[in-house]
Amino acid sequence: MARTKRFNPDRDINVWTGPYRPYDLAKEIIVTFLAVAVIAVVLAVVFGSPDEKSVTVKSWSTADQVDFATTAITELDGTSATAQYGPPYNDVKDVSQMIGPFSIESALGVHIPVNPAQDFVLGPLSTVTGNPKLSKALAEYKAATPEQQQAWSAAYEEAVKTATVTAGTLVVPPGDYGPVGTLIGNLTQLATSGGLDASLINHAGFYSTDYTKSLLFVADGGYFSSLGDANHLSGEQWGMMNETGSYPGQPWLWLYTVWYQIPPFNGDNTFGANADALVWILMMVITAGFLLVPFIPGVRSIPRWSRVYKVIWRDYYRSQR
Amino acid sequence: MTAALALVVGALINLTGPGHYIHWGFIQISVGNLVVIGLMVVTFIAAILIPYHRKGGQS
Numbered sequence: 001m002a003r004t005k006r007f008n009p010d011r012d013i014n015v016w017t018g019p020y021r022p023y024d025l026a027k028e029i030i031v032t033f034l035a036v037a038v039i040a041v042v043l044a045v046v047f048g049s050p051d052e053k054s055v056t057v058k059s060w061s062t063a064d065q066v067d068f069a070t071t072a073i074t075e076l077d078g079t080s081a082t083a084q085y086g087p088p089y090n091d092v093k094d095v096s097q098m099i100g101p102f103s104i105e106s107a108l109g110v111h112i113p114v115n116p117a118q119d120f121v122l123g124p125l126s127t128v129t130g131n132p133k134l135s136k137a138l139a140e141y142k143a144a145t146p147e148q149q150q151a152w153s154a155a156y157e158e159a160v161k162t163a164t165v166t167a168g169t170l171v172v173p174p175g176d177y178g179p180v181g182t183l184i185g186n187l188t189q190l191a192t193s194g195g196l197d198a199s200l201i202n203h204a205g206f207y208s209t210d211y212t213k214s215l216l217f218v219a220d221g222g223y224f225s226s227l228g229d230a231n232h233l234s235g236e237q238w239g240m241m242n243e244t245g246s247y248p249g250q251p252w253l254w255l256y257t258v259w260y261q262i263p264p265f266n267g268d269n270t271f272g273a274n275a276d277a278l279v280w281i282l283m284m285v286i287t288a289g290f291l292l293v294p295f296i297p298g299v300r301s302i303p304r305w306s307r308v309y310k311v312i313w314r315d316y317y318r319s320q321r
Numbered sequence: 322m323t324a325a326l327a328l329v330v331g332a333l334i335n336l337t338g339p340g341h342y343i344h345w346g347f348i349q350i351s352v353g354n355l356v357v358i359g360l361m362v363v364t365f366i367a368a369i370l371i372p373y374h375r376k377g378g379q380s
Binding site: 045046047048049050051231232236237238239242243244245246247248249251252261262266308311312315 | 332333334335336337338339340341342347348349350351352353354355356357358361369370372373
């Protein structure tokens with residue numbers, strides 16, 4: 001004898017025996033499209049859109065030469081955030097974020113190789129021609145031992161702390177930094193001229209749209225983060241992809257970023273140190289939960305319990321009384 | 322020429338400039354985002370409460 005399952009209103013479908021009414025779906029789509037188009041055009045005319053100038057290596061180095069030079073020396077000696085980032089840029093060990101014992105970044109490996117000293121400093125300087133002093137400094141630096149290079153870099157890092165800009169030129173107090181002063185001074189000039197921006201673009205494809213290196217270089221400096229702080233865009237604001245000024249962003253994506261603002265992810269602990277990876281996996285679990293709502297007993301009954309459908313179809317239910 | 326063009330195509334209400342923010346505990350949200358959230362809530366309630374167009378009638 002076949003076993004029949006008891007009817008479950010959250011799982012089984014009733015055969016509709018009531019009246020039907022015609023509905024023009026094509027008309028609804030066209031009317032909705034036109035309405036949204038008109039609203040979008042009106043809002044665009046009334047409010048416009050944010051028009052902040054993009055930050056480039058040129059604009060950064062022009063606005064703050066000392067910050068640029070301070071950052072450039074960390075790229076040269078391998079102590080910058082990019083140089084210490086690990087995968088996918090380089091193979092620094094034990095710095096990737098972990099989900100328990102597993103690191104997604106380390107598993108995927110170094111697939112966007114970036115060598116800051118070569119890519120951001122020595123490489124671009126090697127393209128400069130007609131500057132014997134720079135060529136000599138480059139040759140001297142490359143011929144030195146790693147210990148000597150580190151000693152020069154350390155001396156320059158100390159000296160650049162009290163550097164000034166005079167008549168548009170970076171002036172670093174004298175010190176025992178060998179050819180490094182010439183290298184960073186010329187790199188600063190190359191940056192303010194816009195030449196470094198061009199050097200950092202990846203020309204592998206037909207279109208030059210890979211700004212990875214220049215973005216990493218700019219993000220290593222203090223200038224870019226100070227702009228973010230000034231615009232409340234450093235992560236303390238709710239929502240994702242927030243905008244400058246009074247323009248709204250995408251606040252409906254708040255659920256992804258809210259975790260960064262609450263314990264334990266906002267703390268100076270293991271959760272905080274691995275927040276990006278842990279928040280991602282948490283959101284994957286929550287997203288799976290949303291996708292599986294029709295299969296989760298109790299949760300799938302909320303629409304029936306809340307009786308919102310009785311408000312939407314109130315005319316029908318009123319006629320049934 | 323540029324000024325005239327900006328006058329023609331420029332936004333009527335300029336939202337560029339320092340933003341305004343609301344702090345409430347660990348919540349910090351811009352007024353712009355809060356307005357958008359308010360409009361979304363109003364739209365949701367309106368979608369539930371506004372009666373269906375009855376032209377065509379029930380069969």
